[in-house]
Amino acid sequence: MTASLVQWDHLFADRARRITSSTIRELLKLTQKPDIISFAGGLPAPELFPVQEVAAATQKVLNEQGAQALQYSTTEGHAPLRQWIAAQHGNVDADNILLVSGSQQGLDLLGKILINPGDLIGVETPTYLGALQAFSPYEPEYVSIPTDEEGINTEALEELLKQKKLKFIYAIPNFQNPTGRTMSLERRKKLVEITGRYGVLLLEDDPYGKLRFRGDFPPSLFSLGLEYAGGDESQNHVIYMSTFSKTLTPGLRVAWVTANPTINRKLVQAKQGADLHTATLNQMIVFELVHEVLGRQTELVRKVYGERRQFMMEALGKYLPAEVSHTDPEGGMFLWLTLPEHMKSTELLKQAVDYKVAFVPGLPFFALGGGENTLRLSYSCANADQIDRGIGALGEVISKNL
Amino acid sequence: MTASLVQWDHLFADRARRITSSTIRELLKLTQKPDIISFAGGLPAPELFPVQEVAAATQKVLNEQGAQALQYSTTEGHAPLRQWIAAQHGNVDADNILLVSGSQQGLDLLGKILINPGDLIGVETPTYLGALQAFSPYEPEYVSIPTDEEGINTEALEELLKQKKLKFIYAIPNFQNPTGRTMSLERRKKLVEITGRYGVLLLEDDPYGKLRFRGDFPPSLFSLGLEYAGGDESQNHVIYMSTFSKTLTPGLRVAWVTANPTINRKLVQAKQGADLHTATLNQMIVFELVHEVLGRQTELVRKVYGERRQFMMEALGKYLPAEVSHTDPEGGMFLWLTLPEHMKSTELLKQAVDYKVAFVPGLPFFALGGGENTLRLSYSCANADQIDRGIGALGEVISKNL
Structure with a gap:
């Protein structure tokens, strides 16, 4: 029997101080009531999930390759799926693709192999x-890089790179989370050129890219990086990540990272230590779905989210006071509101709960603080009626605080 | 276009130097030929996998809770499965159980929250x-702790703890990988008492515990830790990990960590950053299987591995020279050979390939080197005939080197 109460916190590694639960997440728990219309979650619309198609794919995989699907497998991932992804990229070598357990794991592994304490x-x-x-x-x-409607401000970035040595830059060029903004072609080219010139890795996270409602699909930073490297994959300083979570379904946890061979090899080794490999069955299910279901499903999601975005844009026009501005997303799931300077969205959320509406305050999306007068709305999971009533309620609570 | 060839290695974090591919793994690639009888892999026998039961469970989950099974879910894991695991432990609070993507992820997360550079x-x-x-x-x-047939030598450990402050001790008390040894009850009690007294966390990894062929099931270090803490879960210094990989199937990647609330909370936060959550569908499939299939399946695996162990013990008696000693596992998948001092198992493996037999040399299992004259054999995936022929060949190549 122990004599006195043992505290465990002193045994944590120093890095554990940086591993915390966000206060926003705690605040959002208050909004998880059935009568609240929530625009807070970043969830795909579950009523669109291809449930029967996943069921059929699972039966096929288990009937035809059951023992393989349930056995340990290679860290790199299911070879046919890697080859399919490589073909989507154009002529990229499938060896440079690593399947991961959701994009979140890709981010963790990249942090693990690249970031030294104190790195910028x-x-x-x-x-x-x-x-x-x-x-x-x-x-x-x-280092918080200034952005505007066209994404990263590349002039400001170059000034910054003259003074500071960054290890990498993390960017979401398409329908960014949280703003819904898309980086212009000109900015993409400049971003790739500047980072290449200064020897800074560029990490492109592209979960929403296929969910475009209007306009052309601009080239990925990765493809521009390959061009910048004269087509030599081993010289591409852009690392690309995407996922099947936003097109097919997130519950399978299958995503990928495409990187030059040096970085890819180290990522594979890091993943081996982190979880051996992504669930074999899940990768094989996804491979069954990429040929027909994925295309159909992407079209469906794009159509429905496009309509919901339209409903939300109209409701914002109808109910929000003129003092509030918002982004106009060309795709994805998110829309970003800027309130008058004096308004704090964290305070607003507490009041909004009484008006039966919820959103995510902007603050936690700012690495170095700021943005207290901003907030994120997601339109992916709400129907026309909910959007109209919810944005109506949001308009009321904002107006009250003007 | 870049002017000169860019090298990427200089961008890696310092810790990445410790992330490497083992030379043994490379060596083992040579043994992956169809005509080689391999006792090298640590794989469960795929012919025993409950393929049809997994298929039926998947259909049930998708039919009844399809949208939930394919959606994002909580980091902590599927609540009914956590409750089932808690009940298996006795009266442990389900809140203290975290579902992880294979035990390997549990190890990674524990390393992440606990280990500072230089920690022992x-x-x-x-x-x-x-x-x-x-x-x-x-x-x-x-710090490499001396072990013998009964597991960790607790007297040597106490001497060591008088001089060195360890952060935690990692142990596999049942049918250890790689030796197949089991820690005696007396040693278990001493290990829990000593580590408790010196304020050292004890990490118990128990993937094989249910696969016992003979003898009684000794109490887990975790349950002894709870006893040592006077039944107060918040004071238990033993962290327990186990998995469904060795009983049901590894391809689903579902395992768990049970820890005191302070450590559990930090693990949950770390997992949120590492992969958000383990695949929802997979956790729900496993929950469907724990009630009937798991018990049946565990019996089957236990019976078959028990027979294969027996075949291997007999073949070792028949073919190995008297200069070689080996362990006598009461369960699990592994058996450990000690060759005469002068013999190097890494060299032996190169020759063994010509004799059409493979194993894992002992060296990489020693944290600080040593054990060059040891090797690991797995009997889980070989039938009687393969075992007889394979061990016969192993006997030949060893005898040739005497």
Whole structure:
């Protein structure tokens, strides 16, 4: 029997101080009531999931390759799926593709192999909260790169790179989480050129790219990086990540990282120590779905989210006071509101619960703080009626605070 | 276009130097030929996998809760499965159980929240190679704890703890990988008492515990730790890990960690940054299987591996020269050979390939080197005939080197 109460906190590694639960997440628990219309979650619409197709694919895989699907497999991932992804990229070598357990794992592994404590990591202002959670345990210092409607401000970035040596820059060029903004072609080219010239790795996270409602698909930073490297994959300084979570379904946890061979090899070794490999069955299910279901499903999601975005844009026009501005996303799941300077969205959320509406305050998306007067809305999971009522309620609570 | 060839290695974090591919793994690639009888793999027997039961469970889950099974879910894991595991432990709080993507992820997360560079981590001599791969990126120094037929030598451990402050000790008390040894009840009690008294966490990895062929099931270190803490879960210094990989199937990647609330909470936060959550569908499939299939399946695996162990013990008696000694496992998948001092098992493996037989040399299981004259045999995936022929060939190549 122990004599006195043992505390365990002193045994934690220093990096564990950077591993915390966000206060916003705690706040959002208050909004998880059935009568609240929530635009807070970043979830895909579950009513669109291809449930029967997943069921059929699972039966096929288990009937035809059951023992293989349930056995341990290679860390690199299911070879046919890697080859399919390579073909999607154009002429990329399938050896440079690593299947991971959701994009979140890709972010963690990249943080693990790249970040030394104190390393400078450039992120968009604002940026994806989950990326900060993945990188922070490796104890980087964040550099918040100015952005505008066209994405990263490349002139400001170049000034910054003249003074500071960044290890890598993390960017979401398409329908960014949280803002919904898309990086222009000109900015993409400049970003790839500047980072290449300064020897800074560029990490492109592209979970939403296929969910475009209007306009052309611009080239990925990865493909521009390959061009910059004269077509030599081993020289591409852009690392690309995407996922099947937003097109097919997130519950299978299958995503991938495409990187030059040196980085790919180290990622494979890191993944071996982190979880051996992504679930074999899940990778084989996804491979069954990429040929027909994925295309159909992507079309469906694009159509439905496009309609929901339209409903939300109309409701915002109808109910929000003129003092509030918002982005106009060409795809994806998110829309970003900027309130008058004096308004704090964290305070607003507490009031909004009484108005039966919820959103995510902007603050946690800013690596170095700021953005107290911003908030993120997701339209992926709400129907026309919910959007109309929810945005109506949001308009009321904002107006009350003007 | 870049002017000169860019090297990427200089961008890696310092910890990445500790993330490497083992030379043994490379060597073992040579043995992956269809005509070689391999006792090298640590794989469960695929012909025993409950393929049809997994198929039926998947259909049930997708029919009844399809949208939930394919959606994002909580980091902690599927609540009904956590409750089932809690009940298996006795009266442990389900809140203290975290579902992980294979035990390997449990090892990685524990390393992440606990290990500062330079921290001393105690491991058995020899120990599980995968644990070293999980911990090493966090840059610990290993302390190799003497073991014998009864597991960790607790007297030697206490002498060691008088001089060195360890952060935690990692142990596999049942049918250890790689030796197949089981820790005696007396040693278990002493190990829990000593580590408790010196404030050293004890990490119990128990993937094989249910696969016992003979003798009684001794109490887990975790249950002894709870006793030592006077039944107060918050005071238990033993962290327990197990998995469904060795009983049901490894391809689903579902395992768990049971720890005191302080450590559990930090693990949950670390997992959120590492992969958000384990695949929802997979956890729900496993929950469907735990009620009937798991018990039946465990019996089947136990029976078949027990027979294969018996075949191997007989073949070792028949073919191996008297100069070679080996362990006598009461369960699990592995058996450990000690060759005469002058014999190097790494060299022996190169020759063994010509004799159409493979094993894993002992060296990589020793955190601080040594054990060059040892090797691991797995009997889980070989039938009677393969075992007889394979061990016959092994006997030949060893005798040739005497």
